[in-house]
Amino acid sequence: MIGFGSIGRGTLPLIERHIGFDREAFTVIEPSSEFAHILRDHGIRHLPLALTPENYEATLRGLFPAGKGMVVNLSVDVDSILLMELCATLGVQYIDTVVEPWPGFYFGSTLPNAERTNYPLREKVRDLGRAHVGGPTAVSCCGANPGMVSWLLKEALLKLAEDTDVAAAPASREDWAQLAMTLGVKGVHVAERDTQVSAKAKPQGVFVNTWSVDGLLSEGYQPAELGWGTHEKKLPPHGHAFTHGAGYAIWIDRPGADTRVRSWCPGVGPQFGYVVTHNESLSIPDYYTVRDGERAIYRPTCHYAYHPCNDAVLSLHEINGAGQLPESKHILTADEIVSGGDDLGVFLYGHAKGAMWYGSRLTIDEARNLAPYQNATGMQVTSAVLAAMVWVAENPHAGWVEADEMDHERCLQVQRPYLGRIECHYTDWTPVQHRINSFAEDRDDEDPWQFTNFLAV
Ligand code: NAD
Numbered sequence: 001m002i003g004f005g006s007i008g009r010g011t012l013p014l015i016e017r018h019i020g021f022d023r024e025a026f027t028v029i030e031p032s033s034e035f036a037h038i039l040r041d042h043g044i045r046h047l048p049l050a051l052t053p054e055n056y057e058a059t060l061r062g063l064f065p066a067g068k069g070m071v072v073n074l075s076v077d078v079d080s081i082l083l084m085e086l087c088a089t090l091g092v093q094y095i096d097t098v099v100e101p102w103p104g105f106y107f108g109s110t111l112p113n114a115e116r117t118n119y120p121l122r123e124k125v126r127d128l129g130r131a132h133v134g135g136p137t138a139v140s141c142c143g144a145n146p147g148m149v150s151w152l153l154k155e156a157l158l159k160l161a162e163d164t165d166v167a168a169a170p171a172s173r174e175d176w177a178q179l180a181m182t183l184g185v186k187g188v189h190v191a192e193r194d195t196q197v198s199a200k201a202k203p204q205g206v207f208v209n210t211w212s213v214d215g216l217l218s219e220g221y222q223p224a225e226l227g228w229g230t231h232e233k234k235l236p237p238h239g240h241a242f243t244h245g246a247g248y249a250i251w252i253d254r255p256g257a258d259t260r261v262r263s264w265c266p267g268v269g270p271q272f273g274y275v276v277t278h279n280e281s282l283s284i285p286d287y288y289t290v291r292d293g294e295r296a297i298y299r300p301t302c303h304y305a306y307h308p309c310n311d312a313v314l315s316l317h318e319i320n321g322a323g324q325l326p327e328s329k330h331i332l333t334a335d336e337i338v339s340g341g342d343d344l345g346v347f348l349y350g351h352a353k354g355a356m357w358y359g360s361r362l363t364i365d366e367a368r369n370l371a372p373y374q375n376a377t378g379m380q381v382t383s384a385v386l387a388a389m390v391w392v393a394e395n396p397h398a399g400w401v402e403a404d405e406m407d408h409e410r411c412l413q414v415q416r417p418y419l420g421r422i423e424c425h426y427t428d429w430t431p432v433q434h435r436i437n438s439f440a441e442d443r444d445d446e447d448p449w450q451f452t453n454f455l456a457v
Contacts, residue, residue, distance in 0.1 A: 002051065002083075003075025004030035006211050006331050007097065007143070009038060010374030010382035011074060016042065017371070018386060018414075019393075027063055029075075038373070051078045053102060060086055067091035070392065072385065076214045077103045081124060084138045084400065093136050093392045095385065097143035098215070099125055099279060106218040107325070113223050113253055114240060122282050123245045129400030137398040139406070141279035142388040144344055144380040145304065148360075148415060149190050149280055150287075151387075151408035152422075153346045156358035157183065159424055164352045173405075177288045180300060186231045186350025186449045187301035190280055191273060191357060193265040194309040194377055195340035196364055198332050207319065207326035208311035210342070210377040216276070216312065217325060220257030225249060225277035226451070227285025229301035231350070233444065236455050248285040248299060251277075256304075258320050261454040262431040263305035265343050266357055266423060270434055272456060273305025274316075279402070280304070287404040301451055305347070309340070309377075334375045337364045341420070342376040350449040354428050362420030370418055383418035387411040 001008055008028065015021065028039055031050035039046040051059060056078070060071065070093040073083060079102045087094040099121040109116055125140050132138070141147060154176065160183050161168035170176045194210055202208045209216050228241075228250045235241070238253040252259060256276035263273040281303045290298035307313070309332070319326055345359015360380055367376040374382060391406050391414075392398075403411075416422065430448035442457075444450040 001026075001028045002071065002073045002078060004028050004032070004035055004039065005074065005076070006374070006378050007381050007385070008074040009035055010371070010378040011072070011385050012038070012042060012044070013371045013373060014382055014386040014418075015389070019389060025069065029059065051075070053079070056082065057086055061090065064090050064092050069093070070095070070389065072389065073097075074385070076100060076212060076218070080140070081121075081128065084125070084140070085128065087138060088132050088135050091136055093396055094138040095142060095388045095392060096140055097147065097381065097385065098141055106221065114242065114251060117223050117225050117251045118277050118279055118282060119225065119242050119245065119249055119251065122279055125400065132399045134397055135399050137392045137396055138400045139388050139392060140400060140402050141283070142384060142403050144384050145190050145192070146279040146283065147388070147403045148380065148384040148411075149344070149346055150284060150403035151406070151412050152359055153188060153284065154408040155412065156346050156348055156356065156424070157185070159358065160185075160348060160351060160353070160356060173287055174290075177290045177298065180288045181290050181298035184351045185300050185348050187229055187451075188284060189261070189263050189273070189303065189305040189347040189349070190278065191263045191265050191305045191347035191359075192342065192344045193268055193271060193307045194312070194342045195267070196309045196332065196337045196342065196375055196377070197340050198311065198336045199338045200336070202311040202314055204318070205326065206328040206330050207315040208309075208330045208332060209315070210309050210312070210332050210375050211381070213326070213329035213331060216257070216308070219278065220274070220276050220316070221255045222277045224252040224254055224256040224259040224275040226275060226281050226303035227299065227301055229285070230296055230299045231447070231449065232301060232451055233447070234452065236452055237457065246286060248289060248296075249282050257316050260456040261303070261305050262456055263454070264347055264355065264357060264427060264429050265307070265345075266361065266425045267343060269427075270429055271307050273307050276304050276306050278304045283402045283404050332375060334364065334368050334373070337375055340364055340376075341366070342380060344380055353426050354430070355426070357425045357427070359422065360419035361423055366420050376420075379418050383415045384411075387414040390414045
């Protein structure tokens, strides 16, 4: 395991509970000693070292002399693509929750904004992956989102088909895309509401979140990015198409952590979410594209609509106002959180029943009772990592894949005990409803499901 942060710590007890492994051979590479006592208590070897471009190859070669095993990368600041290539060479399996580059990409980069998006990173993974068909399995981008939400989307599509009397037995990527088109799904939000709160008020100047602050800052200050549906009539302000690749996405020349959309989650109903860029905003539209020859005739719009915990919203407000990254960071632990939970699902809109939210609703109390060292947000991620590990062990020669290409039934079967309640909610809400007084806006009343209607400027 690389990285023993909030996700690494939460994943360890799930591995111990569900996976048979050789304790002598299990190594955690983690530069910080802050949580080394947990590794000592569990009898797991700690390699206190930061992977760098200079040492990563020798370090991993040293750990896998027999070319057998699995790398689970739960770090920040380590180049995922180089690790995937090395693991393929070593003959070991690999799992990651994001496509992460070495430091220097997210901040202080001289790259133009179009190149600081996830699109070129994903395109590179997909291109390189074509050379690894049938090779050691490497799962790219499999946590809760990206990851689990792709499995939930498949369940949601089957449920929508059942509820609208559409026959469905999809068996291939093409079948799934065809099903989404037949159902008339115009778009998918990965709609999340994190309601976890601490008893202690957030101190001014401290960035507080329920998972990696570094991770949120990195992706939050990349440009906003989204899968671009075939029903969309016009680009949003500062929106740009990509000039290379299959063109399933667009980017907006604004930070995702300062780009809000109207969205919907159970419990709260209509809410703002941030269009923080994520791999699922790219993999889902790509996976669900229906083509007639070269021409895309159907593709859903897809993006993250993230309402982080209240302390993180306030933290973003503070740093956006200051125009400076925070000096102090804090991840809320399960012990500090007094109430709330995480609702994370897919919000499918534009179909015969209007809109539907389908996802996991997990409270902090449930998370605390399920496994140690994690809050509700972490549990949705760590259990997805566990599901990916099981699937990889059962499918060791699947080459380079994303969550959309894995067996969603098997993965959710492993993960479901850790997800609280999986709920389905239909709503007649649309983004053109509800305004406090009326003001000038770019509004399309003919089609409420246009992205410009969701975008709050
Ligand atoms: P964290 O910030 O709590 O921990 C990251 C850990 O990586 C830290 O302990 C840090 O010391 C370690 N690290 C930093 N540089 C390293 C290096 N060079 N070599 C080895 N280790 C290094 O983050 P987290 O909340 O545990 O998240 C871990 C990763 O998972 C992040 O990349 C995050 O974006 C990702 N994540 C994905 C999802 C998802 O749903 N897909 C959800 C949450 C987090």
